[in-house]
Amino acid sequence: MQEDNDFVIEGPAPVEPLVEETAGQIFWKVLMDNDPQHNIMINAETGAVLTTKTLLEESCKLAQALRIHGCAPQTTLCIGSENNLEYFIPVFASMFAGTITAPLSVNYTDQEIKHILNVTKPRVAFCSKKVAGRYVKLKSEMKFLETVIVTNGDEEVVEGAVNMKEFVEKQLNGKVVSPYKFLPFDGDSKKNVQLILCSSGTTGLPKGVMLTHRNIVTRLLQSRHPEYLSDLNVVLGLMPFFHSYGMIFGLTSIFNRHVTVMMDKFDGDFFLKTIQDYKIPLIRIAPPLAIYLLKNPKVSLYDLSCVQEVFCAAAPLNGKTEAKLKERLNLKSIYQAYGCTEGTLALTITNKDVFRPGSCGRVITYMQCIVRDPDTGRSLGPYEVGELCFKGPTIMKGYYNNPKATAESFTPDGWLRTGDLGYYDNEQYFYVVDRLKELIKYKGYQVAPAELEAVLINHPKVLEAGVVGLPDEFAGELPMAFVVLKDNQQIGEEELKKYVASNVSPQKRLRGGVVFVSSIPKNPSGKILRKELKKKLGEYRKSIPSKL
The missing domain is CATH 3.40.50.12780 (ANL, N-terminal domain)
Known part of the structure; x- marks a missing residue:
């Protein structure tokens, strides 16, 4: 392939030059310069607030506690939590300490969580009360996961976890951490990774995207x-x-x-x-x-x-x-x-x-x-x-x-x-x-057809399957399956949809429906020709309801 750069489009001229500081150094300055009583975040349901003062002080204390705990720069931590006021405290603490943060979906199945944990191998997992039990269970299976910390609770909610306040107090052991004297991580911003965000690939299981400071x-x-x-x-x-x-x-x-x-x-x-x-x-x-x-x-x-x-x-x-x-x-x-x-x-x-x-x-x-x-x-x-x-x-x-x-x-x-x-x-x-990729985009989530196909063909009555995205005005695309059953086997559409739903995250469910066919088009090497499947969508889409 002969590549050329004849048509390169550039963004507008920057108004300020890039700096060599780390994300932790940048945010430490922003929080130090901000009004301490500024409401950074408000919980829409309860009206509770997170102020600049709280975020700065709690993040500095947690960062120092992580350092004492043995979390060095580039040690990986993960966060499994729904949105809450405490979410960004471990994120900022990780920035300040130079560790890596891997946010994980609360909708992941056990298989998906195990996969991404085995990829990133975090030493510490921060989680909400809602998912604490799952992470404690995983901790017993994955020896690299040493500590499970509950971010939104004053008391330990499950055996084997510790609440964040208790963890910080134990590590600091009476030592006072002043934000004014705290020194955020100052490593090479181009080389040091700060976030590992999950992105699905054509294999279906999440990949960890490394974003540097x-x-x-x-x-x-x-x-x-x-x-x-x-x-x-x-x-x-x-x-x-x-x-x-x-x-x-x-x-x-x-x-x-x-x-x-x-x-x-x-x-x-x-x-x-x-x-x-x-x-x-x-x-x-x-x-x-x-x-x-x-x-x-x-x-x-x-x-x-x-x-x-x-x-x-x-x-x-x-x-x-x-x-x-x-x-x-x-x-x-x-x-x-x-x-x-x-x-x-x-x-x-x-x-x-x-x-x-x-x-x-x-x-x-x-x-x-x-x-x-x-x-x-x-x-x-x-x-x-x-x-x-x-x-x-x-x-x-x-x-x-x-x-x-x-x-x-x-x-x-x-x-x-x-x-x-x-x-x-x-x-x-x-x-x-x-x-160009074959990922299905459902409500902003990327859904890999290959993963759903793998789930389907594991059903004892299914011979082959091909998954594509059914265009939908509300969701963008709905995962839809073309299925070939084994000889003399029968199964209903709803039963098969429920089977898939029990094995995948909510965004991956077959909301576009299931169509039973006699064969799945493939190329000579056996690869599913999804473009050919998409050509068949027009024959079926009128009879397939949109179920969001």
Whole structure:
């Protein structure tokens, strides 16, 4: 493949140079300079708050406790928790101590958790009361996991775990930790990994995306570029903090001194009531919620006149939907971004003052993009569809303990291959049109067809299976299966769907349905031809209900 760099698109000129400081040093300064009584986060349900003073003091104490406990720079920790006010305390403590943080989904099955724990091998697991029992059980099986710490509770909730306050007090043993004298980790920001975020690959099981301190610091600086930084300082925090969307925007909100009104799960009425009661002017959502706000009749029962800006990411939002939502909510701005976990989230973004329906914006500052023909490697000009490839200081270091997958994600000349197909117009606004990868995108979550196929063919009555995404207005895509049964075997669609649901996370369920066929199209080497399966969708989609 002959690659060229004839059409390189660059982001706007940075307004400030990149710095060599670590994420911990940056955030320590931000918190030290902030008003101690500033409400960083508010629990939408209880009204409880997390102040700058609490986050700074508790993070410094926990960081020192981790150091005493023997957690050196690059020791891995994990967090298994739903959104709560305590979530970012271990995140910041890890930054300050120089350890690595691996946020894990609370929706993972035992198989998925075991897999990612075996990949990252954390010494300490921070978890909420909700999942503490699962981690204690895993601790007995995985000898590298030494300590399970419950973040949101004053008392030990299960045998084998310890609450965070008790852990800190035991390690410090009466020693006072002053934030003013605390020294955050000062290692090489380009080499040292700070976050390992989970991203599914074509094998289905999560891969660990290594983001360095430099990646994170660059993303922080991008967030306050004048073209992107909102003047509004109260935001909705609904996206899961364990997801790259929730984690990165959680960090940038703290960096920019925004107040995050946090929700731990989605409930339609409570979602709308929270926006109304807290008068939230800026909401960050994924396309399914944009459609909810546009079409759900409950919206008219609440006063959402406070909403001025809507930011949408995680999957493409249809331009017509975008325009209609802007009109319905009388928004000042609605804009999109495109990105991926491997790029520290945002890679293109729309200027908040520009309305370009359907576009995910222009290349973000500090970054470069090439649209390449995936077959020839030739770089493409305006309106030519190809694979979006990126370079710049937010691109991941690689996949943790997976050099093969890392090598496959980059071109020989060093560009990150996103696996997404798109184009740009004459003004360098980008549009994502399809995915080169075969991942299904359900409500912003990546679902690997191969994983679901593996689950299906393990059923004693199933011979073969092929999984694709069924286009859906609300969710983006619904996982759907074409199934070949063994001779003389019978099973109902609902029974098979329940079988899959019992073996996978909620986002991976076969909401698109099951279609029984006589054969699955394959190439000579035996690889499933999913493009051929997708051609059959038109025959079935009218008879398959959307069940969200």
